[in-house]
Amino acid sequence: MIKKIVASSIIGIVIIISLAVAFSTELELESEPSPESTSHSMQGDFESDVMTGGDVVMPTKVSRPGCEETDRCYIPSVVSISAGESVTWVNEDSAFHSVTSGFYDAPIDLFDSGHMDPFDSYTLTFDESGNYDYFCTLHPWMQGKVIVE
Numbered sequence: 065m066i067k068k069i070v071a072s073s074i075i076g077i078v079i080i081i082s083l084a085v086a087f088s089t090e091l092e093l094e095s096e097p098s099p100e101s102t103s104h105s106m107q108g109d110f111e112s113d114v115m116t117g118g119d120v121v122m123p124t125k126v127s128r129p130g131c132e133e134t135d136r137c138y139i140p141s142v143v144s145i146s147a148g149e150s151v152t153w154v155n156e157d158s159a160f161h162s163v164t165s166g167f168y169d170a171p172i173d174l175f176d177s178g179h180m181d182p183f184d185s186y187t188l189t190f191d192e193s194g195n196y197d198y199f200c201t202l203h204p205w206m207q208g209k210v211i212v213e
């Protein structure tokens with residue numbers, strides 16, 4: 065009888081200790097900075113800071129067809145800059161989007177933001193003049209253009 069009581073209290077202590085350890089580990093994990101902020105660091109000009117401004121915005125609800133009818137998939141869909149200037153895109157939608165050079169049917173291997181999380185931004189500097197069409201790899205109807213003079 066005494067052995068049984070000792071055994072069950074030991075089990076109880078073990079459970080309490082393991083709960084305490086699990087709890088403190090959880091707290092530590094929460095306080096660590098999110099690894100997301102560095103996930104796009106491979107892209108040279110990518111800025112990971114959360115922004116709500118930007119030169120071009122992907123507004124809400126563009127993950128469904130329709131925005132192309134009013135030319136509001138990327139706002140504005142056409143931007144003009146001078147050579148050496150940069151453009152910053154901000155995804156203000158709750159869905160993933162991308163800024164990828166070319167057209168959905170004919171992508172060009174020039175630039176690609178990859179999947180942008182909500183409120184991610186992507187900045188590119190254009191050193192050479194020309195017309196740079198781009199699109200979203202996830203939503204074929206999303207099409208925009210950068211004119212570099």
Ligand SMILES: [Cu+2]
Nearest residue numbers: 161200202203
């Ligand atoms: Cu998209």
